[in-house]
Amino acid sequence: MNERLSDRPNGDAALAIICGAGSLPFALADAAASRGRRVVLFALRGWADPKRVAAYPHHWTWMGQFGRFMRIAESEGCRDVAFIGTVTRPSLWNIRPDLRVMRLMPQLVRLYRGGDDHLQSGIGRLIEQHGFRLLGPKDIAPELTMPAGPLGSRTPAERDQADIRRGLALLNATSPFDIGQAVVVAENQVLAVEGPEGTDAALARVAELRRNGRIRSLMGTGVLIKAAKLGQDHRIDLPTIGPQTVEGAAAAGLAGIAVVAGTTMIAEPERIASAADRAKLFVVGVDSGQPAVP
Amino acid sequence: MNERLSDRPNGDAALAIICGAGSLPFALADAAASRGRRVVLFALRGWADPKRVAAYPHHWTWMGQFGRFMRIAESEGCRDVAFIGTVTRPSLWNIRPDLRVMRLMPQLVRLYRGGDDHLQSGIGRLIEQHGFRLLGPKDIAPELTMPAGPLGSRTPAERDQADIRRGLALLNATSPFDIGQAVVVAENQVLAVEGPEGTDAALARVAELRRNGRIRSLMGTGVLIKAAKLGQDHRIDLPTIGPQTVEGAAAAGLAGIAVVAGTTMIAEPERIASAADRAKLFVVGVDSGQPAVP
Numbered sequence: 001m002n003e004r005l006s007d008r009p010n011g012d013a014a015l016a017i018i019c020g021a022g023s024l025p026f027a028l029a030d031a032a033a034s035r036g037r038r039v040v041l042f043a044l045r046g047w048a049d050p051k052r053v054a055a056y057p058h059h060w061t062w063m064g065q066f067g068r069f070m071r072i073a074e075s076e077g078c079r080d081v082a083f084i085g086t087v088t089r090p091s092l093w094n095i096r097p098d099l100r101v102m103r104l105m106p107q108l109v110r111l112y113r114g115g116d117d118h119l120q121s122g123i124g125r126l127i128e129q130h131g132f133r134l135l136g137p138k139d140i141a142p143e144l145t146m147p148a149g150p151l152g153s154r155t156p157a158e159r160d161q162a163d164i165r166r167g168l169a170l171l172n173a174t175s176p177f178d179i180g181q182a183v184v185v186a187e188n189q190v191l192a193v194e195g196p197e198g199t200d201a202a203l204a205r206v207a208e209l210r211r212n213g214r215i216r217s218l219m220g221t222g223v224l225i226k227a228a229k230l231g232q233d234h235r236i237d238l239p240t241i242g243p244q245t246v247e248g249a250a251a252a253g254l255a256g257i258a259v260v261a262g263t264t265m266i267a268e269p270e271r272i273a274s275a276a277d278r279a280k281l282f283v284v285g286v287d288s289g290q291p292a293v294p
Numbered sequence: 295m296n297e298r299l300s301d302r303p304n305g306d307a308a309l310a311i312i313c314g315a316g317s318l319p320f321a322l323a324d325a326a327a328s329r330g331r332r333v334v335l336f337a338l339r340g341w342a343d344p345k346r347v348a349a350y351p352h353h354w355t356w357m358g359q360f361g362r363f364m365r366i367a368e369s370e371g372c373r374d375v376a377f378i379g380t381v382t383r384p385s386l387w388n389i390r391p392d393l394r395v396m397r398l399m400p401q402l403v404r405l406y407r408g409g410d411d412h413l414q415s416g417i418g419r420l421i422e423q424h425g426f427r428l429l430g431p432k433d434i435a436p437e438l439t440m441p442a443g444p445l446g447s448r449t450p451a452e453r454d455q456a457d458i459r460r461g462l463a464l465l466n467a468t469s470p471f472d473i474g475q476a477v478v479v480a481e482n483q484v485l486a487v488e489g490p491e492g493t494d495a496a497l498a499r500v501a502e503l504r505r506n507g508r509i510r511s512l513m514g515t516g517v518l519i520k521a522a523k524l525g526q527d528h529r530i531d532l533p534t535i536g537p538q539t540v541e542g543a544a545a546a547g548l549a550g551i552a553v554v555a556g557t558t559m560i561a562e563p564e565r566i567a568s569a570a571d572r573a574k575l576f577v578v579g580v581d582s583g584q585p586a587v588p
Contacts, residue, residue: 166471173467177460179484190473193487196508197499205491205499214490 013079014038015140016132018069019048020085024137024144024240024267026052028084031141040076042069047085070130081132082140083236084265124236136235137265145238146285148261151269152276156256156284160223162188164258164286167225175230181239184252186222191215199226199241203248210253219253220280227288228263241283242267243275250279261285307373308332309434310426312363313342314379318431318438318534318561320346322378325435334370336363341379364424375426376434377530378559418530430529431559439532440579442555445563446570450550450578454517456482458552458580461519469524475533478546480516485509493520493535497542504547513547514574521582522557535577536561537569544573555579 015037019025025048029039041048041058053060059072073081124134138145156164163185170183170190180194184206191209194202203224209215226239241259249257256276264285266272276283309331313319319342323333335342335352347354353366367375418428432439450458457479464477464484474488478500485503488496497518503509520533535553543551550570558579560566570577 170468170471170473173471174464174487177464177467177484179464179487190471190489192489193468193473195484195486195499196503205489209490 014040014077015135016040016042016069016073016076016078016081018042018044018081018083019053020044020083021047021049022085022240022242022267023049023052024242024265025085026056027144027267028082028137028141029056031144035140038077040073040078042073044085066126070132073132079133080135081127082135082137084137086240134235137238138234138262144265146241146259146261146264146266148285148287151266151283151285152273152281154256154276154280154282156223156258156282159187159221160255160258160282163223164225164284166190167223167258168227168260168286168288171225171227172230178229181229182224182226184222184224184254186215186217186254189215189217191222199224199245200248203245203252203254206252206254207248220255222252222254224249224252224254224257225259226257226264227260234263238263238265240265240267241272243271246272246275246279246281246283249281254281256282256284258284258286260288263288308334308371309429310334310336310363310367310370310372310375312336312338312375312377313347314338314377315341315343316379316534316536316561317343317346318536318559319379320350321438321561322376322431322435323350325438329434331434332371334367334372336367338379360420364426367426373427374429375421376429376431378431380534428529431532432528432556438559440535440553440555440558440560442579442581445560445577445579446567446575448550448570448574448576450517450552450576453481453515454549454552454576457517458519458578460484461517461552462521462554462580462582465519465521466524472523475523476518476520478516478518478548480509480511480548483509483511485516493518493539494542497539497546497548500546500548501542514549516546516548518543518546518548518551519553520551520558521554528557532557532559534559534561535566537565540566540569540573540575540577543575548575550576550578552578552580554582557582 015032017025017029017039019041025041029041032039039056041053041056043053043058043060045060045062061069127134166188167183167185170185170193171181174193180196180202182194182199182202183190184192184202191206192202206215206222210219224245226241228234228239239259241257241264245257272283309326311319311323311333313335319335323335326333333350335347335350337347337352337354339354339356355363421428460482461477461479464479464487465475468487474490474496476488476493476496477484478486478496485500486496500509500516504513518539520535522528522533533553535551535558539551566577
C-alpha cells in the first residue's frame with residue numbers, strides 16, 4: 001500500500017467503475033471505452049444488472065468490501081475510479097465489511113451519522129486517501145449530463161416556469177438539510193418534497209394525491225424539479241433522470257420535468273425525449289437557481 | 295348586510311364554530327359552553343362527525359356556502375366565529391358555492407393559487423370583512439393547546455433533542471414555501487417532509503421506509519416535529535396532534551413527538567399521554583426554533 005497508485009504514469013491506467021443499478025453504468029463504460037480507455041466494472045451485488053454486467057470485464061462485490069476493491073483495482077491497474085448508478089442508502093445489514101473497512105469503522109460511523117451527502121463525500125475522500133483518483137461521470141463523458149434546453153419537442157409555459165423557479169428556490173432552502181434532490185410544484189403549491197423514498201416514490205405519491213382529490217390543480221399542471229444539493233460532490237451521486245422518470249411524471253399528471261443542466265445525469269436521452277413527446281411532457285435543462293430557461 | 299355584527303353588544307353574542315373532522319370541535323364547544331357561552335355548530339358535510347354534532351345546536355353546511363352561513367349565523371345572533379377540526383384542502387369539485395361565494399369568486403380564485411396558508415388567512419380576512427370577529431381556539435380555550443414540557447412520563451434524550459432542533463430549523467427553512475407543518479428526523483437524517491398528504495400519511499411513509507430497510511437508524515429513534523408556519527394565522531388551521539398521531543409515530547418506529555407549545559392544538563390530552571406511555575414514546579411541547587425543552 002505504500003506505492004501510491006497516483007504516482008504511476010497515467011497512460012496505461014484502467015478506469016474502475018463501481019456500478020449501482022440502472023443503465024447509466026453501461027453508458028459510462030461504453031463512453032470511456034469509445035475514448036480508448038480500458039474499463040473494469042465493480043458490480044455491486046443487489047444493484048448492478050447481472051445480464052448487462054456480463055458483457056464487460058467485471059468483478060462482483062458487496063457494498064463495504066473496500067479492502068477487496070483496492071486489491072483487485074490495483075492488480076487490474078486501475079488508477080481512476082468512478083461511482084455510478086442508483087444505490088439507495090444501504091441499511092447497515094446489507095453491508096459486508098471486510099478487514100480494511102473494519103479498521104476504518106470509527107471514521108465510517110462518523111460519516112454514517114448525517115444525510116446522504118455526508119456519507120458520499122466521505123466515501124470519496126476515503127478513496128482518494130488510498131491513492132486513487134475519483135472522477136465524476138461528467139469528467140469522463142460530458143454527453144451523459146443534461147444539456148441546457150429541452151429534450152423532446154415541448155417547452156415549459158410561463159406558468160411552468162414560475163413553478164420551476166419556486167421549486168429551485170425550495171431545493172435551495174432545503175439543501176443544507178441534506179434531504180432529497182427533487183420537489184414537485186404545481187401552480188405554486190408544493191405537492192411533494194422527496195425524502196429517502198426517492199423520486200419515483202415521490203411521483204407516485206403525487207399521483208395518489210390526485211386520485212384522492214387532494215390536489216387542486218388540474219391534470220397537466222405541475223413540474224418535477226431536480227437539482228444537485230449545494231456543495232454536493234459532483235463526482236458522486238448526481239441526480240439522474242431516465243425514461244421511467246418521464247413515465248412517473250406523466251402518471252402524476254404533471255406538465256413536465258426540469259433538471260439543472262450540467263449536473264444531472266441522463267440515462268438514454270433519446271428514449272427520454274421520445275417518452276416525453278409521447279406523454280406530451282416537457283423535459284428541460286435549466287440554470288440552477290436562475291429563472292427557468294429557455 | 296349593512297348593520298355590522300361587530301357593532302352589536304358583546305354580551306349576548308353566540309359563538310359560531312365551523313367544524314371539520316376529529317374531536318377538537320366538540321372539545322372547543324364544551325370549553326366555550328363551560329364558560330357560559332352559547333355555541334352553534336356549522337358542521338361541514340363530509341368532515342364533521344354526525345353522531346357527535348347531533349348533541350349540539352347545529353346546522354349542516356357544504357364547504358363554500360358562505361352566504362348561507364352568514365344568513366344563519368346572523369339569525370342565530372353569532373358575532374364570533376371559530377374554525378376548528380381537520381379539513382384538507384378541498385378539491386374545487388367538493389365545494390358548493392352559493393350566490394355570495396359566486397360574487398366573491400375572483401377574490402377566491404386569487405386565494406386559491408398558493409399554499410394552504412394563503413387560502414386560509416384569506417378566508418379569515420373574508421369573514422372579518424363581513425362583520426364577524428374571527429377567534430382562534432386558543433382565545434376561547436387555551437387548555438386545548440399544547441403546554442410546554444412532556445405529556446406522559448417520557449422525555450426526549452439528548453439525541454432526540456438534536457433531532458428536534460434540526461427538525462425545527464428545517465420547518466423554519468421551508469415555512470416561506472407554505473408546505474406542511476411536520477417533518478420526521480432520525481439521528482440527523484431527514485426521513486420525511488410532510489406535503490398535502492398530511493401527518494398520518496407522512497408517518498406511514500416512514501414506517502414503510504423502515505420495513506424496506508431504507509432507513510439506517512434503529513427502531514425507537516427519530517422524532518416527528520410539528521410547528522405552525524411562520525406568519526400563519528393562529529386562529530385558523532393550527533397544527534394538531536391526537537392519540538392517532540402517537541399511534542402513527544409508534545408504527546414508524548420513532549422515539550417521540552415534539553410540537554411547539556402554545557401553537558399546537560391537542561385533541562384529548564389524557565388519551566395522548568396514555569397512548570404515549572403505552573407506546574413508550576415521548577410527546578413534548580417545545581419552544582419554536584429554540585433548543586428543545588425540557
